[in-house]
Amino acid sequence: MIPRSLEFMVDLKEKYGFQSSGGLERRPAERASVDLMRFNIHSDGVIIEEIEAVLRLADPEERVTRLRVLGEALKECRSIQPQMMQTDSCGYRRKLESVIHHSAGLIDGY
Numbered sequence: 392m393i394p395r396s397l398e399f400m401v402d403l404k405e406k407y408g409f410q411s412s413g414g415l416e417r418r419p420a421e422r423a424s425v426d427l428m429r430f431n432i433h434s435d436g437v438i439i440e441e442i443e444a445v446l447r448l449a450d451p452e453e454r455v456t457r458l459r460v461l462g463e464a465l466k467e468c469r470s471i472q473p474q475m476m477q478t479d480s481c482g483y484r485r486k487l488e489s490v491i492h493h494s495a496g497l498i499d500g501y
Contacts, residue, residue, distance in 0.1 A: 394432055401428050430494035437486050438465065457481055 404442055405425050445455070445457045464483035468491065 392438055397432050398429070401425060401432065404428075414441055420476060433490040433494055434465065434468070434487060437490055441483065441486070 430465050441461055445454050448454050459479050468487040
């Protein structure tokens with residue numbers, strides 16, 4: 392419920408929040424802010440799903456490894472200058488890239 396409410400808030404901000412000042416097209420900083428909010432909402436959902444899946448694993452070492460890989464993928468995707476991960480053994484990078492494209496469209500480097 393809360394993520395949907397946040398998404399609705401972002402949609403309203405995108406649609407009406409900057410109308411008096413020329414719209415988001417003419418204000419790239421605000422456009423980036425809205426895209427970042429949307430990315431954070433969507434990536435939080437992916438992270439929650441992945442952590443729930445990891446916690447269901449029986450092997451404690453596998454859990455730790457997967458949580459570490461997930462943390463690295465998230466840190467890399469949220470960095471200012473993302474570096475391409477050498478491996479994506481768990482598929483987390485691919486999922487977060489999908490969130491980026493869904494949140495902000497095509498971004499150079501992804």
